[in-house]
Amino acid sequence: MRIKKLDPISVSKPSHHKRIDHSYVMDLFGCSKFGYYEQVNQKGIHTLKQVTESCRQPTTGIYPDELKKKFEHISLDHPLYDIDDALQELQELYLKDTTYYHHPDYISHLNCPIMNVSLLAEQIATAMNTAVETWDQSAGATFIEEKVIQWLIQQVGYKTKADGVFTTGGTQNNLMGLLLARDRQGLCEMGHQGNTFAGLSANAHKYRIFCSEHSHFSIQKSAALLGLGYQSVCPVACDQNLRMDPIALENEIKKADASGLIPIAVITTLGTTDYGTIDPIDSIADVCERYKCWLHVDGAYGGILLVMPSYRYHLRGIERADSVSVDFHKSFFQPVCCSAFAVKDKNMLSLLTYHADYLNPLSQKLQGTPDLINKSIQTTRRFDALKIWLSLRTVGAQALGHMFEQLIYTTKQVYQYMESIDVLEIVIEPVLSTIVFRFVHPKCNLEQLDHCNQSIRKHLARTGRAVIAGTKFQNKSYLKFTLLNPETKVASICDIVDEIVAYGYQEYCNVKNYQFT
Numbered sequence: 466m467r468i469k470k471l472d473p474i475s476v477s478k479p480s481h482h483k484r485i486d487h488s489y490v491m492d493l494f495g496c497s498k499f500g501y502y503e504q505v506n507q508k509g510i511h512t513l514k515q516v517t518e519s520c521r522q523p524t525t526g527i528y529p530d531e532l533k534k535k536f537e538h539i540s541l542d543h544p545l546y547d548i549d550d551a552l553q554e555l556q557e558l559y560l561k562d563t564t565y566y567h568h569p570d571y572i573s574h575l576n577c578p579i580m581n582v583s584l585l586a587e588q589i590a591t592a593m594n595t596a597v598e599t600w601d602q603s604a605g606a607t608f609i610e611e612k613v614i615q616w617l618i619q620q621v622g623y624k625t626k627a628d629g630v631f632t633t634g635g636t637q638n639n640l641m642g643l644l645l646a647r648d649r650q651g652l653c654e655m656g657h658q659g660n661t662f663a664g665l666s667a668n669a670h671k672y673r674i675f676c677s678e679h680s681h682f683s684i685q686k687s688a689a690l691l692g693l694g695y696q697s698v699c700p701v702a703c704d705q706n707l708r709m710d711p712i713a714l715e716n717e718i719k720k721a722d723a724s725g726l727i728p729i730a731v732i733t734t735l736g737t738t739d740y741g742t743i744d745p746i747d748s749i750a751d752v753c754e755r756y757k758c759w760l761h762v763d764g765a766y767g768g769i770l771l772v773m774p775s776y777r778y779h780l781r782g783i784e785r786a787d788s789v790s791v792d793f794h795k796s797f798f799q800p801v802c803c804s805a806f807a808v809k810d811k812n813m814l815s816l817l818t819y820h821a822d823y824l825n826p827l828s829q830k831l832q833g834t835p836d837l838i839n840k841s842i843q844t845t846r847r848f849d850a851l852k853i854w855l856s857l858r859t860v861g862a863q864a865l866g867h868m869f870e871q872l873i874y875t876t877k878q879v880y881q882y883m884e885s886i887d888v889l890e891i892v893i894e895p896v897l898s899t900i901v902f903r904f905v906h907p908k909c910n911l912e913q914l915d916h917c918n919q920s921i922r923k924h925l926a927r928t929g930r931a932v933i934a935g936t937k938f939q940n941k942s943y944l945k946f947t948l949l950n951p952e953t954k955v956a957s958i959c960d961i962v963d964e965i966v967a968y969g970y971q972e973y974c975n976v977k978n979y980q981f982t
């Protein structure tokens with residue numbers, strides 16, 4: 466399909482009489498023939514089919530300097546003028562070496578395979594190019610988002626005063642939780658006209674945020690963005706199950722109080738990124754009530770438990786939290802981005818409202834117009850809710866929960882297998898779908914073991930065998946499996962485990978051809 470080449474001279478020459486050449490307009494969706502969209506779409510589907518059908522490994526293991534070479538001769542000033550050529554180029558530059566999350570041997574980060582219907586939803590929402598910030602830009606999309614939010618609120622167990630909004634992910638959710646906590650505190654301070662108007666109060670440098678040592682790093686980043694600094698984040702010790710210890714929390718808060726600091730927020734993690742562990746929300750809510758701290762539940766990973774009734778006991782007290790967030794793109798099999806933030810008291814969201822005359826004037830709000838921008842820190846915002854909506858309307862929440870239950874089950878079985886291997890040290894029995902472990906051998910010292918485990922990971926990636934993650938626990942290098950593909954078979958993960966062990970032996974213990982019994 467050839468796209469006519471523009472004459473560069475006639476482009477740069479302004480001419481009032483110039484007629485538009487319709488061969489370019491053809492590329493605008495909806496403006497011209499629908500057939501062209503169908504044609505390019507077919508090509509896109511064909512490309513994806515080729516990629517998925519020929520994919521044998523989760524990665525090609527290419528290094529940055531190897532791939533970078535392919536980009537050197539590309540000049541964006543020289544179009545290819547041909548969609549087939551451009552797609553072929555894309556194969557080389559991107560698709561051929563892309564990290565393939567759908568492959569069962571991709572067990573690295575919290576990237577899930579996605580529902581077909583959600584991908585379709587993505588395409589539909591993108592085709593309409595809907596931006597959901599105001600009613601006049603979105604109509605039904607606004608209500609779809611609100612309906613999903615109301616559904617989420619119901620799962621949390623919030624009452625009618627609750628509300629929420631879709632966001633870009635857990636990072637933005639933690640930022641929003643802390644923003645509301647900070648600004649609620651600002652409103653309580655005598656002689657201060659509130660942070661949104663007057664900026665940070667003179668006391669802001671005393672604000673303190675409490676979270677477990679295993680919570681997400683975006684809390685530190687958010688604290689810095691909010692003008693409170695990393696120093697405002699106080700790590701709270703965990704129990705042996707890597708759950709925040711509520712007694713330690715209370716002690717930390719008391720200590721801060723006693724030295725004139727101002728505890729404003731506690732963030733509990735519903736499924737820590739590395740271990741999947743869940744802080745005891747109910748006991749922490751007791752502490753937060755006593756010290757009037759904002760309680761945010763970061764459910765980026767473990768939010769899926771909301772639709773898994775037999776795991777509900779992990780969430781006891783979640784409805785007492787001031788805010789709760791869920792990343793649908795982590796554990797609900799949705800494409801990035803798809804994430805939501807809910808608050809117990811919807812009035813708090815007005816801290817984020819700014820009325821712009823051209824967009825969301827106060828008069829509009831007074832008339833009851835549902836402008837979602839009034840609840841968001843973004844302006845132009847994608848219609849991400851449609852993805853989870855279409856999943857809920859087709860397979861339903863229960864099916865998503867079952868898919869995750871399968872993952873937990875598979876993870877437990879892999880764990881049992883790994884437990885039987887004496888050169889593997891596992892940090893903790895899995896709660897969700899991660900296993901953090903390392904190769905250990907009495908012949909190796911600590912430094913060798915760190916090096917060994919890091920090189921196991923690199924070796925697996927370089928050979929394309931598997932993509933696994935690495936992390937640190939008590940300052941030592943560990944490896945991590947994150948299972949998010951319900952189709953992953955126990956046996957195929959156990960094969961990877963065997964290769965890890967064999968590699969560890971070979972490289973560091975000079976044991977060749979280690980045999981598994």
Ligand SMILES: *Cc1c(COP(=O)(O)O)cnc(C)c1O
Nearest residue numbers: 634635636637681738765766792
């Ligand atoms: C991944 C993760 C985040 C960050 O979420 P993004 O969607 O990547 O912004 C926050 N908290 C936890 C516990 C996470 O696992």
